[in-house]
Amino acid sequence: MRIALWQGPSPAGNVAAGVAALVPMIRAAGAAGASVLVAPEVWLPGYNHGQVAQKALAATAPALDELAAACRAAGCGLVLGYAEAADGAVWNSAVFLDAAGARVANYRKIQLYGPRERALYRAGDAYVTFDLDGRRAALLICYDIEFAPHVAALAAQGVDLILVPTANMAPFTHVVRATVPAMAANYGLSIAYANYCGSEGDLTYVGGSLIAGPHGEVLAQAGDHPALLVADLPPRDPARLSTQLQDFRKVQDAP
Incomplete structure (x- = not known):
């Protein structure tokens, strides 16, 4: 299975510009044979923009319809972070x-x-899983992936x-550099992590x-500039998979 991700500078509140930047990336990912393209967190309207709440999108927003049409034309799915x-x-x-432009899954950051973020958003409270070309896939957003219990729950x-x-x-x-590859290795699954680059407001993104x-192998990684990454996911090799979950011994705390 081949997947892609896009790392770029934030559209910083310009929803039309955010859509316009993604459409050729969807087209390129489809031409490369990718099943899905992953875009950064709150790509629409931009993560650190001052009017995120005012520019939040409903499920019927024209911007999402335009991106769905791009998916259909390219034969490539899209994971989009949005408010x-x-x-x-x-x-x-x-x-x-999905590659037909259908809305298959919607996940809210836990x-x-x-x-x-805690002042701006309401927290989600459920995982979302779905089939993607024969694989069981899930969505997490940014900080979520740093919590081992969430990754373990999805692996289970x-x-x-x-x-x-x-x-x-x-x-x-x-x-x-370390957390994402370690989570992949510890739980025997693949992770595509799509970040921003550049600056937005008072934030500088690390790319x-x-x-x-x-x-835990890094199949593709961007630097600190815009990049379209494409990689083939290898099959899981049972001989190389972590056995931590099977071997874990819980130590009883002393009274």
Whole structure:
């Protein structure tokens, strides 16, 4: 299975520009034979824009329809991070549009990061899994992937691919260098982690978007400039998979 991700500068509140930047990336990913393209967190309207709540998108937003049409034309799915307006609240969400442009899954971020996110968004409370070309896939968003219990819970449900829009900013370079590959290796699944590059407001993004395989191998990784990554996911080799979950011995705390 081949997947792609896009690392780029934030559209910074310009929804039309965000859509316009993604359409050729969807086309390129489809031409490369990718099943899905993953875009960064809150790509629409931009993660650190001051009017995220005012520019949050409903499920019927024309911007999402335009991207669905691009998926159909390219024969490539899309995972898009966006600010979702629904149920009287704003959610930090990710939607999966399949290669036919159908809305297959919508996930709301569970682990909101910092006071700004907690003031702006309502937290999600459920995992979302779906079939993607014969693989069991799931969505997480940014900070979510840093919590081992969430990754473990998805692995226990048979998930072997996690698609992660993110907005990882300085100084947290350890996430792209160590945390994501370690999570992939520890739980025997592949992770696609799509970050921003450049600056937005008072944030500087670290880039480093990557696709990690089920044994912790980094299949493709960006630097700190715009990049389209494409990689083939290897099959899981039972001889190389971590045995930590089977071998774990719980130590009883002393009274």
